[in-house]
Amino acid sequence: MTTPGPPVYLDHAATTPMLPVALDAMTAQLASVGNANSLHASGRSARRVVEEARETIARSLGCRPGDVVFTSGGTEADNLALKGIFWARRGEDPRRVRILSTAIEHHAVLDPLHWLATDDGADVELLPVDQRGRLDVDALRRSIERDPGSVALVSVMWANNEVGTLQPVDEVVALAHEHGIPVHTDAVQAVGAVPVDFEASGVDALSFTGHKVGGPYGVGALVVRRDLRVSALVHGGGQERDIRSGTLDPPAIAGLAAAIEASVKAQPEHAERVAALRDDLVRRVVEVVPDAHLHGAALDGDDGGRLPGNAHLGFPGCEGDSLLMLLDARGIECSTGSACSAGVPQPSHVLLAMGCDADQARHSLRFSLGHTSTAADVDALVEAIGPVVERARAAKPR
Missing domain, CATH: 3.40.640.10 (Type I PLP-dependent aspartate aminotransferase-like (Major domain))
Structure with a gap:
């Protein structure tokens, strides 16, 4: 075993x-x-x-x-x-x-x-x-x-x-x-x-x-x-x-x-490293799930910038909580921005404020990288995300 x-x-x-x-x-x-x-x-x-x-x-x-x-x-x-x-x-x-x-x-x-x-x-x-x-x-x-x-x-x-x-x-x-x-x-x-x-x-x-x-x-x-x-x-x-x-x-x-x-001293190098990992993550996830989309500012920073380790992605036709648990079962830990009240998933107040509808505000995951993140972590997510999204879409009530 x-x-x-x-x-x-x-x-x-x-x-x-x-x-x-x-x-x-x-x-x-x-x-x-x-x-x-x-x-x-x-x-x-x-x-x-x-x-x-x-x-x-x-x-x-x-x-x-x-x-x-x-x-x-x-x-x-x-x-x-x-x-x-x-x-x-x-x-x-x-x-x-x-x-x-x-x-x-x-x-x-x-x-x-x-x-x-x-x-x-x-x-x-x-x-x-x-x-x-x-x-x-x-x-x-x-x-x-x-x-x-x-x-x-x-x-x-x-x-x-x-x-x-x-x-x-x-x-x-x-x-x-x-x-x-x-x-x-x-x-x-x-x-x-x-x-x-x-x-x-x-x-x-x-x-x-x-x-x-x-x-x-x-x-x-x-x-x-x-x-x-x-x-x-x-x-x-x-x-x-x-x-x-x-x-x-x-x-x-x-x-x-x-x-x-330590974190402030390392910030420039840390930001460069995790941003490169993050950009690779977003690019490869979208290749596997073509209708996945990034929420927030552009990766290139031309519209005001975003945190270097943040990738917040929407997956149409899925429930974020289902995706999270399916990934967790494969040993991949991330989060969904939505809250949970009495066991009922609630749409993310952030995405609602950004103009998303309730469904869009429920189908997203946040992947955030840090000082222990590696290219192997990105590889593992890319390998898992396609089957996980397919399964989540199949399980969602029509």
Whole structure:
């Protein structure tokens, strides 16, 4: 009996394996004791680990060490930015109740916005995107200019997690800052994949997480300018500028910093390598399944660009969930952008916002490549995709 080999992992946008340097940095601290808020020697040692990590992240992302607020990950960082900035801005001026974002944000942004709208009096406007998934900047301009004094903040992701489209962050910042409006960006998918420089971008707050860059789970950060007021979500010991209380996790923070430093340094070569694999994947899959089509920005980057490791493909006549499970049975792991509610597949909100109908928004798969991806992974997918699509189409009810 043949022992099955390791899976072909094409879901790096969901999470990516830890980098050896991050694993080493984290495990080196696991046996150490010390609360970073304690004044004795063990506490000072833990504090040193945290502050050195903060400095490493600041160098890597083009910010000041004091801008880095550690969190449990991207979801908490997004919640802290959206709620904290909204509460602070509304507290300064009760007219500031509007939040402008896009219809294609990750649920770590959309769900807090929904909560703020339904439970806390926010007026949330989700701006449209074009068929590539790129923000309609003119719509943003019109929305701001309608009543700039009522806008608490703008939140636009750096790169979309499903289709990989890069957003015009520089244009968003320019428009918002004309009226003194702060900008938050969810950069969870962008850091380590494309160049990200906090200071150069002009954004006021930026979220990222460890497990998308080869770091540990359960740790991330909100990079936020020190002169921007942010109300706390969690109150307690006053850690992290009194914005995010809670005992810090030096081993995880050390692993996070090592992963950020390594992934940012390797970004140009990494992007070139995985983009070549991605382009080969798309070309060969379309050769096998001629009516398969790419969602999002063009591969050549002429229309604004996309993440180098992202290939989001539609397969007409199939259910994305069926394709996913059929590939999984062959040892190939990927994802579908659709959610699942009570066992019923739901169309992708991103594809719907891009103008796809409900059927089109259900028949897609996201293949995302990362630092462990190889040409053999692409070969395995190309070999499997034809029979899998044929079987999925045969199984779909007419």
